Amino acid sequence: MFAVTATQTDPDNPLAGLTLGEHPDPKTPDGWTTVTVKAAALNHHDLWTLKGVGIRQDRLPIVLGCDAAGLDEDGNEVIVHSVIAGDTYSGADETLDPKRSLLSEVYDGTLAERVAVPRRNLVPKPAALSFEQAACLPTAWLTAYRMLFDKAGLQPGSTVLVQGAGGGVATALIALGRAGGYRVWVTSRSAEKRERALQLGADQAFETGARLPERVDAVMETVGQATWDHSLKALKPGGRIVVSGATSGAVPPADLNRVFFLQLSVIGSTMGTRDQLARLAVFLEQTGVRPLIDRTLPLTEAREGFAALESGDVFGKIVFTV
Numbered sequence: 001m002f003a004v005t006a007t008q009t010d011p012d013n014p015l016a017g018l019t020l021g022e023h024p025d026p027k028t029p030d031g032w033t034t035v036t037v038k039a040a041a042l043n044h045h046d047l048w049t050l051k052g053v054g055i056r057q058d059r060l061p062i063v064l065g066c067d068a069a070g071l072d073e074d075g076n077e078v079i080v081h082s083v084i085a086g087d088t089y090s091g092a093d094e095t096l097d098p099k100r101s102l103l104s105e106v107y108d109g110t111l112a113e114r115v116a117v118p119r120r121n122l123v124p125k126p127a128a129l130s131f132e133q134a135a136c137l138p139t140a141w142l143t144a145y146r147m148l149f150d151k152a153g154l155q156p157g158s159t160v161l162v163q164g165a166g167g168g169v170a171t172a173l174i175a176l177g178r179a180g181g182y183r184v185w186v187t188s189r190s191a192e193k194r195e196r197a198l199q200l201g202a203d204q205a206f207e208t209g210a211r212l213p214e215r216v217d218a219v220m221e222t223v224g225q226a227t228w229d230h231s232l233k234a235l236k237p238g239g240r241i242v243v244s245g246a247t248s249g250a251v252p253p254a255d256l257n258r259v260f261f262l263q264l265s266v267i268g269s270t271m272g273t274r275d276q277l278a279r280l281a282v283f284l285e286q287t288g289v290r291p292l293i294d295r296t297l298p299l300t301e302a303r304e305g306f307a308a309l310e311s312g313d314v315f316g317k318i319v320f321t322v
Contacts, residue, residue, distance in 0.1 A: 001025050003112035004302045004320075006104075007061040009052030017050050018306055023063060026108060026116035033073055033119045035080055039135035040110040041067035042305050042318040043168065044247065045102065050306075054105060064104050065111030069125055069134035070322075077125040079281060080110060080117055081274045082138045095271050102139075102271075111302060113322055123278045126285040136291035136317040137280055139271065140168030144176055145280045146272040147220055147242045156181030158217040161234050163187050163227040165197040165205065168317045169244065171292045173220050174200050179287045185216065187227070196315050200292060218242060225249030232258050240265035292316035 003023035010016045028034055046064045049055045055062070066082040084107060086099030094100055103109040107116070125134045147169075154160065162173045165186040177184040178201035186197045187208045194205035206212065208227065215236040221227065224246025231241050232255050243266065258264065272280070284290065294316040297305050305318040 001113040002299065003063045003108075004065065004299065005061045005063050006050050006055070009050060009055065009057070009060070011051045014047055014050035015303065015306055015310065018303060019061065020300065020302060023061075023108075023112060026112075026114055028116045031118055031120075032116050033122070034114050034116050035068065035078060035122070036071045036114055037068045037110055037112060037322045038070040038131035039068070040065050040299070040320050040322065041135045041139070041168075042302075042309055042320065043067065043139045044245075044309065045139065046104070046111075047306065047310055049104060059106065062104060063108035063110075063112050063115070065109035065115075066103050067135050067138045068110035068115055069131045072122055077127070077131075078122040079125050079134045079137055079277065080115065081121040081123055081277050082110070083271050083274075084118065084121070093273050095273060111299060111320065121274060123274060123281060126281050128285045129281065129290070132293060132296055132319045132321065133284075133291050134281070135319055136168070136172075136293065137284075138277060140317060141172040141176075141291060142272040142277050142280055143244050143269070144169050144172035144220075145283070146276055147244055147269045148173060148176055148180060148182070150272075150276070151242045151267045151269045152218045152220075152240065154182065154218055157183070159183045159185065159214075161185045161187070161212070161216045161219045161231070162202070163219065163221050163231060164208075164223040164247075165202070166190065166193040166312075166315050167222065169222050170220075171197075171200060171316050174202050175289050175292065176283075178202075179283075179289045185212065187230075193315060215239070220244075222246075223248050225252040228252035229255065232264065235262065235264055237262045238264070240267055242267045242269050244269045293319050295319075296321060298322075
């Protein structure tokens with residue numbers, strides 16, 4: 001089958017290890033099934049893999065990709081949940097399993113004609129969502145859904161600051177927050193991205209690090225070191241930061257005096273459960289919210305999509321059709 005694989009890693013030139021071509025068909029252990037991929041979305045996770053982060057060298061070559069929508073073996077339209085729990089895990093939240101992995105870390109991922117996954121990882125795709133839209137959900141949109149509606153602990157009408165408008169998680173946070181009744185503020189260094197965030201549903205958009213008109217109830221943080229100081233200073237007393245990424249660096253000054261004096265909370269959030277993915281799909285079906293897709297490319301032109309993501313020339317999700 002045709003697939004997009006990581007054949008080597010290089011932190012300085014990640015695209016050097018990006019290989020497009022034939023790859024063996026997936027094998028299906030007991031309890032697993034094969035999905036025929038119709039659309040797959042690109043994530044920063046794929047670039048990190050090519051840089052050598054979170055992947056062992058003995059796993060290479062490995063098919064990249066966490067997100068997919070397609071057809072199961074019975075022809076049903078499905079979305080693939082990409083969190084693979086360990087064989088012995090029986091908890092309700094697979095993201096808490098210490099042996100969990102994402103597709104493309106231990107097992108081949110979704111940037112291929114077919115992908116093997118545990119049967120329990122399949123979620124019905126609503127007919128109202130296209131395959132391309134559904135493929136955006138399992139990583140970025142599920143992460144945003146959990147951050148907002150599970151970890152943030154907010155009531156509708158609360159004010160949320162999204163740091164770094166433009167990426168998949170950020171655009172999902174804006175759209176979901178608007179639909180959920182939050183007042184959504186965003187930051188970006190790019191005037192163009194600030195304007196597009198307003199068009200997407202943000203109430204106000206500010207230059208990165210700018211003084212805000214008032215303090216917010218919660219900050220959605222995926223940038224990390226570059227925005228951390230601003231995130232802490234943006235919070236009301238008792239507010240919380242929900243962190244799901246640190247693309248600019250993972251070790252900013254903690255400013256513990258501010259954290260304890262203002263009784264701030266720092267909450268970690270990773271992906272989401274299969275049940276949350278199913279509810280996210282229903283939420284989009286009921287509200288009419290749809291993922292913002294930056295561009296759609298055939299899988300055979302995946303290198304163009306990877307190059308755009310690496311350069312930061314993206315607003316929304318990059319989706320590959322198979």
